[in-house]
Amino acid sequence: MARFILLLILVIIVGRAFWRLVDGVVEGATGRRPSGRTPQPSVHMVRDPVCGTFVVPERAIMLANGRDQLYFCSAGCRDRYQARRASLA
């Protein structure tokens, strides 16, 4: 029984250490800490399926495609995508 309790304590300690490590990685990746190595906070970016440019969803031109959403760098790319899809259909 004592061994079981010791094992349980060990698991809790290891688990807490693991989550502290995960928190550290997440903080580093999101740039919440001012001492982060990357000066810019990492922004989630999406790829323009037409020209391959990476765009920030908030500033991109969005097109709903069924369940998912597509993002384009410009209206021209969106139009090209729609024209391509129209030709396939």
Ligand SMILES: [Zn+2]
């Ligand atoms: Zn584009």
